[in-house]
Structure formats: C-alpha cells, structure tokens
Amino acid sequence: MIEFTARLTTALQQAATALQPEFSDSIELSRPRSDDHGELASNLAMQLAKPLKRNPRDVAQQIIDALRTNADLAEGIARTEIAGPGFINFHLHPAVLQQVIVEVEQGAAKFGHSRAGREQPMLVEFVSANPTGPLHVGHGRQGALGDAIAAVLTTQGWAVQREFYYNDAGVQIQTLALSVQARARGYKPGDAQWPESAYNGDYIADIARDFLACESVPDDQGQPIVANGQADDLDNIRRFAVAYLRREQDLDLKTFGIRFDNYYLESSLYTDGRVEDAVQRLQASGHTYEQDGALWLRTTQYGDDKDRVMRKSDGTYTYFVPDVAYHLAKWQRGFHRAVNIQGSDHHGTIARVRAGLQALDLGIPTGYPDYVLHKMVTVMRGGQEVKISKRAGSYVTVRDLIEWSGGVRDDMSDEQRQAALQRGRDAVRFFLVSRKADTEFVFDVDLALAQSDENPVYYVQYAHARVNSVFEQWAARAPQEAAQPALIEQADLSLLIAPRERALQLTLARYPQVLAAAAQELAPHQVAFYLRDLAADFHAFYNAERVLVDELPLRHARLRLLRAVRQVMHNALAVLGVSAPQRM
Numbered sequence: 001m002i003e004f005t006a007r008l009t010t011a012l013q014q015a016a017t018a019l020q021p022e023f024s025d026s027i028e029l030s031r032p033r034s035d036d037h038g039e040l041a042s043n044l045a046m047q048l049a050k051p052l053k054r055n056p057r058d059v060a061q062q063i064i065d066a067l068r069t070n071a072d073l074a075e076g077i078a079r080t081e082i083a084g085p086g087f088i089n090f091h092l093h094p095a096v097l098q099q100v101i102v103e104v105e106q107g108a109a110k111f112g113h114s115r116a117g118r119e120q121p122m123l124v125e126f127v128s129a130n131p132t133g134p135l136h137v138g139h140g141r142q143g144a145l146g147d148a149i150a151a152v153l154t155t156q157g158w159a160v161q162r163e164f165y166y167n168d169a170g171v172q173i174q175t176l177a178l179s180v181q182a183r184a185r186g187y188k189p190g191d192a193q194w195p196e197s198a199y200n201g202d203y204i205a206d207i208a209r210d211f212l213a214c215e216s217v218p219d220d221q222g223q224p225i226v227a228n229g230q231a232d233d234l235d236n237i238r239r240f241a242v243a244y245l246r247r248e249q250d251l252d253l254k255t256f257g258i259r260f261d262n263y264y265l266e267s268s269l270y271t272d273g274r275v276e277d278a279v280q281r282l283q284a285s286g287h288t289y290e291q292d293g294a295l296w297l298r299t300t301q302y303g304d305d306k307d308r309v310m311r312k313s314d315g316t317y318t319y320f321v322p323d324v325a326y327h328l329a330k331w332q333r334g335f336h337r338a339v340n341i342q343g344s345d346h347h348g349t350i351a352r353v354r355a356g357l358q359a360l361d362l363g364i365p366t367g368y369p370d371y372v373l374h375k376m377v378t379v380m381r382g383g384q385e386v387k388i389s390k391r392a393g394s395y396v397t398v399r400d401l402i403e404w405s406g407g408v409r410d411d412m413s414d415e416q417r418q419a420a421l422q423r424g425r426d427a428v429r430f431f432l433v434s435r436k437a438d439t440e441f442v443f444d445v446d447l448a449l450a451q452s453d454e455n456p457v458y459y460v461q462y463a464h465a466r467v468n469s470v471f472e473q474w475a476a477r478a479p480q481e482a483a484q485p486a487l488i489e490q491a492d493l494s495l496l497i498a499p500r501e502r503a504l505q506l507t508l509a510r511y512p513q514v515l516a517a518a519a520q521e522l523a524p525h526q527v528a529f530y531l532r533d534l535a536a537d538f539h540a541f542y543n544a545e546r547v548l549v550d551e552l553p554l555r556h557a558r559l560r561l562l563r564a565v566r567q568v569m570h571n572a573l574a575v576l577g578v579s580a581p582q583r584m
Contacts, residue, residue, distance in 0.1 A: 001100035001509040004076050005029060005040070008090070011073055012044055015066040019059065020048055031506060035499060037083060038091040039506055045086040056086030063088060097505040098493035104508060104564040109571060110155075112512035116519075117158030123335035124150040127253070128165040128342070131245045132176045133199060135252045137377045137443065138343055140398040143258045144432035144577070145374060146341040148524035151575045153339075156519040161261040161335070165326065166220075168242055169267045170319070175199065176245075177238035183208035184231040207244050217243040220263060252398050257425050257577055269325045275317060278325035278360070279310060287359040302355035302366075320349060324356035331357070331364055338369035339522060344438070347373055372522050374437040381445040401428050405448035424448075426578045430457035433576055434528040456532060457578065460569070463535035465584040467566040470547050474559065477548065488563060491556035500541035501558070504565060507537045511568050515575075524576065531572050538565055 009027045016023045025047055032041045045060035052059060060082045067073055067080070076096040081089045104111050126146025129139050150160045179198040187193045189200045198204070210217075212231075216224040217240065225243040228236050253259075269275045279295075282288050287298050293313035300307050310321050330338050350371055357364045379386045379396050381404060386396055402408075406424025408417060427448035434456060435441050453459050475482040496505070511530065518526040547558045570580040 001096055001098075001505065002103050002512055004073075004092075004096050004099070005509065008040070008067075008073060008076075011067055011070050012042060012063065015063045016044055016048060018066065019062065020051055023048065023051075031510070032087075032089055035503070038081070038089040039097065039502070040090040040092065041083075042088045042090075043086070045082075045088060049086065057082055060086045060088050094497050094502070095494065097502055097509070098496055100505050100509040101493055101496075101561060101564045104567055108567065109574075111568060111571060112515045113155045113157070114512070114516060115157040116516070117153065117156050119157060119159045120337065121335050122153055122158040122160045123163055123330055123333075123338040124153065124160055124341070125163045125165055125338065126341035127258075128167065129249060130167045130172050131242045131249065132172050133201060133245065134203060134397040134399065135249055136395040136397055137379060137401055138374075140256065140401060140428060141374050141377050141432045141437075141441070142341050142343070143253065143256055143398070144429045145372060145437055145524065147258050147429075148433050148527070148576050149339060149341065149372065149522050151577070152515055152518040152524055152527065155515050155575065158337070158519075162259065163262045163264055164260045166246070166263060166265045166267075168265050169270065169322070173238060173242060176241050177234050179204050180207050180211060180237050180241045181231055181234055184212055184237065203245075203248070207241050210244065211237060211240050217247050219243045220246065220265060255402055255421060255425065256398055257429070264326070264329075266322055266326070269322050269329070274325045274329055275322050278328055278356075279317075279321065281328075281360050282310070282324075282356065285359055285361045297356060297359060299352050299355035299359070302351075302358045304351045304355045308352050308355075320352050320356065323349065323353050324360075327353060327357055327369060328360065328362075330369070331362070336368075339372060340369050341372045341374065341437075344373045344375050346371075370522065372437050375440045377432070378440070378442045379445065380442055383446075386445075398428070401443065401445070404445045405431075407449055422579060426461070427455075427457050429577045430460075430528060433524045436523065436525055451584075456528070458584075460531045460535045460573070461579075461581050462584050463538045464566060464569045464573070464580045465582060466542065467538065467562050467569070468582045470562055471559070474548055481552075487552075487556050488560050491560040492553050493557055493560065495554050495557040496561055498545055500537070500544045501561060503537050504534075504541055504561060507534050508564060508568055511572065527572055527575050531569065531576075534565070534569060534572070538562075538569075 009029060012027045016027070027042070027044060029040045029042055032038055045056045045063055048059050049056035064080050064082070067077070076093055078091045078093050080091070083089050107113070124146055126142045126149075127135070127139050129135055135143075146162070150162050154160045175195075175197050176199060178195050182193065182195055182198060183205050185193075188205075189198070211227040212229050214227050214229045216226040219225050219239075225239050227240045230236065282297060283295075287301065288310065289296050289298065294309050295311035296307050297310050298307050308320060309318050311317055327338070354366065354368065357368060358366060379401065388395065402421060402424035404424070405427040406420035406422070408420045408424065412420060428443075431443055431448060432441070447455055448457070451458055471482075481487060496502075514526055514530045518524050545558070547555065547562065549555050549558075573580045
C-alpha cells in the first residue's frame with residue numbers, strides 16, 4: 001500500500017509536469033470523507049486548472065488518461081472517477097490495501113521510519129529551566145513537546161541529541177541565594193526582613209533546612225557540594241541551592257520519563273571564554289558601535305525592530321549576548337540544524353539571537369535555529385482553576401500534575417504508587433502534545449482521571465489493551481492453535497474485505513505520512529490525532545465484526561490485521577513517550 005501510494009504520487013507528478021512543465025507544488029493524496037468515494041483522492045486537477053486556464057474536470061480527465069498508460073498502476077486501481085469541481089477519486093483493489101499489513105510486519109518497531117535526515121546531527125533544546133525552583137506545568141508542556149519532537153525527528157533519520165540548557169548565571173541565581181539565606185536566618189514570607197524579590201515556596205525552607213544540617217548534594221559533575229551551615233556564607237548557599245534544585249529538577253524529569261543527552265551550563269560560556277569570544281567576533285565583523293558608554297549591535301540590519309545593547313556602561317553583558325554565544329557553540333559543535341522549544345514569552349528573543357548569529361558572518365543560515373513556541377497551560381481541578389502549589393508557592397508543578405492525574409494517594413503501597421505515577425505520566429504527556437504548541441491549553445485533571453471515551457489517552461490505551469485481550473482470549477480458547485505462529489504469519493489477507501477492515505488498513509497506511517509531516521512541521525500533535533483516528537477505526541471494527549469466528553481462515557486473517565494494529569499503536573504511543581498497556 002505504501003509503496004503503491006509512492007508510485008501513484010510519482011505518476012501524478014509526471015502527469016502534472018507533462019501538462020505544466022514548471023509545476024513544482026507538492027502532490028497530496030488524501031482519504032475521501034465517504035467510503036463510497038474510494039480510498040484515495042487528489043486535488044491535482046484543481047491545482048493545475050488556474051495556471052492552465054482550463055476547466056478542472058477536463059484537466060482531471062487528462063490526468064486519468066495519462067495514469068491509464070501506466071501498467072503497474074492499472075493493476076492496483078480498480079477504477080477512477082471525477083467528483084465535484086475536479087477531485088480525482090481512486091478505488092483500489094483490495095490486495096493493494098492488504099499489503100500494508102505485510103509492510104507493518106516487515107517494519108515492526110521501525111514501521112513508517114525514513115532515512116530522510118541521512119543521520120545528520122540535530123540538536124533539540126527544551127525545558128532549559130532556571131535552577132531556581134521546581135519545574136512548573138509550562139516546563140511540562142515543553143518537556144512533552146521537546147521529547148516528542150526529538151522522537152519524530154529520529155524516525156526520519158536525524159541523529160538527534162536532546163539538550164537541557166541550565167541558566168545558572170545571572171540575577172535569578174543571586175535572588176535564590178538571598179531567599180535561602182533569609183530562611184536560614186529564620187525569616188519567612190511576610191516578615192519585615194524578608195527580601196521583596198525572594199522566592200516564597202516551601203522548597204526554599206527545605207533547602208535552608210538541609211543547608212543548616214550541613215547536607216551534601218551532587219553538582220553537575222557528580223561531585224558533592226557540602227553545605228557548611230553558615231548563614232553568612234552566601235557563596236556556599238548559592239552553590240548548595242543550585243545543586244539542590246538541579247537534583248530536584250532531575251527527579252521531576254525522571255518522574256516525567258524524560259532524558260537528556262547533554263546538560264549545558266550558562267556559566268560555562270563565561271568560564272570557557274565563549275561569551276568574550278562571541279563579542280570579539282561581532283566587533284571584528286564591523287556590526288557593532290559604541291554609544292553612551294555601551295557597546296551596541298546593529299541588529300536592525302537583520303530584521304530586528306531596534307539595535308540592541310551588548311555590553312552595558314557598567315561593563316556587564318545583556319542577557320542576549322550569552323544566548324548568541326550559546327547558539328554559536330551549537331553551530332561550532334556541528335549542529336547545523338537546531339530546534340528550540342520555548343514559551344511564547346520568548347518571542348522577542350528570536351530576532352535578536354538570529355541577528356547576532358548573522359552578524360558573525362560565519363555563513364549561519366538566516367532561520368537558524370528553528371523555534372517552537374508554546375502557549376502556557378491552565379490547570380483545572382474539580383471545576384476550578386488551580387493557580388498555586390504549596391510546593392512551589394506561586395505555580396503548579398509538573399510533579400503535582402502527574403500525581404493528580406494518576407490519582408496518587410498517601411495510603412498507596414509502593415507498587416500502587418508506581419502504577420498511579422505511570423498513569424499520571426501517560427495522561428500528562430499525551431494531553432500536553434494533543435494540541436498545537438501555539439494554542440492555549442486547558443488541562444482538566446478530572447478528565448485525565450476519567451475512564452471513558454472522553455479521555456483521549458484512556459480511549460487510545462484502551463484500544464491497545466482491547467487488541468491484546470483478543471489474543472489472550474484466543475490463547476485461552478484454543479491454546480494449541482495459538483501456539484502455532486505460522487497460522488498468523490501465513491493467514492490469507494485476501495479475506496479482509498469488510499468495510500471496517502478496509503478502513504483499518506487505510507489508517508495503518510497513513511502512519512508513515514503522519515510521521516513525516518510531524519517531523520517536517522515540528523508538530524507532534526499530529527501523532528496524537530492519528531492515534532485517536534486509529535483507535536476509533538479499531539473500536540468501530542471491533543463493534544461491527546467478530547474476530548474469533550468459527551471459520552479458521554477468516555479468524556487468522558483478522559488476528560493478523562489486529563496484530564498490525566497493535567504494532568502501530570505501540571509505535572505511535574512510544575513516539576509520544578506514552579506506555580501501551582497490555583490490560584486496563
């Protein structure tokens with residue numbers, strides 16, 4: 001089916017260029033809304049009609065006539081028809097559809113994968129939270145998006161590395177140290193001595209308690225940072241607090257099921273001389289100037305709305321300078337394709353970072369790096385918006401969301417708690433990638449807990465578990481039969497001609513296109529949409545047809561179809577970082 005679709009696309013491209021040699025648009029094959037209109041449809045005639053100044057139905061007929069000269073295609077197309085203003089509908093022979101089951105079996109866990117990326121290096125940077133507090137739900141959306149984007153890019157042959165950029169330098173780190181110091185001295189929010197800009201969450205009190213107890217935590221190299229318990233030693237407090245929160249964030253990420261290949265410290269840009277080197281390169285390029293005691297970069301030459309200060313009159317650098325240095329480091333490390341997943345509040349930084357990279361005159365492309373900006377998340381629980389967390393003080397944390405969505409309770413055993421955390425993790429990850437990144441998202445905790453068709457992750461996971469239950473029933477009813485894999489391997493696929501069976505095969509065949517589009521557009525929500533469609537088609541099939549029928553050839557053919565459905569469901573869920581449960 002997939003190979004046939006590729007041949008049909010090529011033939012359509014050839015027909016288009018024969019009619020209009022300069023034609024360069026992409027060829028799209030879609031699934032008609034009605035099963036009566038066939039399995040595939042093309043709007044190519046309407047694309048060509050305007051430049052050719054002809055009736056699209058006449059153009060459609062010419063395309064069909066050209067396709068009929070292709071003997072390979074004729075064997076797979078039962079008939080064609082022109083519909084509406086000029087759509088070309090293709091009715092395929094059943095054998096073409098049934099071939100997708102063989103393709104799934106051959107591809108297994110890599111079904112739908114492509115080598116389009118040619119193993120070129122690709123860096124995906126996401127989460128990149130300041131080490132000043134627990135990860136909030138915005139970081140959670142970044143985490144789910146970034147991990148899924150990295151996964152879909154990997155399926156398309158890119159050599160992807162996931163990177164976390166630690167903003168461990170700057171004013172916010174000083175604020176963290178002063179907050180912990182105030183707690184260590186016995187002050188709390190509301191006291192006259194409490195710093196106005198301090199962080200107020202309970203986690204600050206936890207850090208201060210462990211600091212006074214002279215605890216130790218590992219730094220980014222695994223070396224212990226030992227607290228000396230002296231509240232006047234702000235430097236020791238700062239190093240201990242940063243290491244403490246890095247550990248806490250790592251635990252949150254582990255709970256969320258997210259791993260990184262590399263952690264990059266903002267502070268290293270200064271200690272390694274990369275910031276100074278970037279400034280010197282920009283000065284040497286001739287795109288800087290001095291004014292009012294400050295060093296400026298002419299970012300307006302590269303599309304920014306105004307020039308930007310690089311070095312202030314007091315000698316300190318503005319925040320966008322280390323950003324430029326960091327992205328220069330990405331380029332120099334060989335990542336000539338990079339993607340940043342960030343909150344929409346970072347929109348203003350895109351133009352100036354890209355301008356800084358262009359001003360280096362190193363041949364870095366104008367659109368480097370790519371950005372995926374996401375809107376924030378509103379959390380609803382019990383019909384009310386949740387705005388704060390006791391743990392964090394002013395926002396809901398990722399850990400809160402996972403625990404709430406999994407129904408974690410204090411009275412649970414360790415095994416029950418782990419199962420609940422898995423449910424919560426699955427719900428949070430699926431929900432947070434189920435919408436386009438640039439749309440507002442309301443996370444309904446009550447919906448995440450619901451065991452109903454209204455809960456999208458439950459709906460999909462239940463479909464997978466339901467497929468598995470069919471195989472368990474088969475093994476229980478006919479153990480000797482189920483112990484013979486060859487019965488499934490050699491099942492006669494030509495028996496799969498029922499409408500719901502054809503619909504399932506068509507949906508299976510869409511999966512490679514979904515992966516390719518999700519990677520091209522950096523849009524993993526397309527995989528979530530696809531899973532809903534596949535689950536819906538499976539549930540419709542299950543309700544319309546019996547699988548374990550008495551006729552053995554048909555039973556084995558349908559089991560072979562369901563085995564392919566289970567494989568693709570498992571593959572797509574894995575791309576989103578969601579488990580595929582055997583039972584529910």
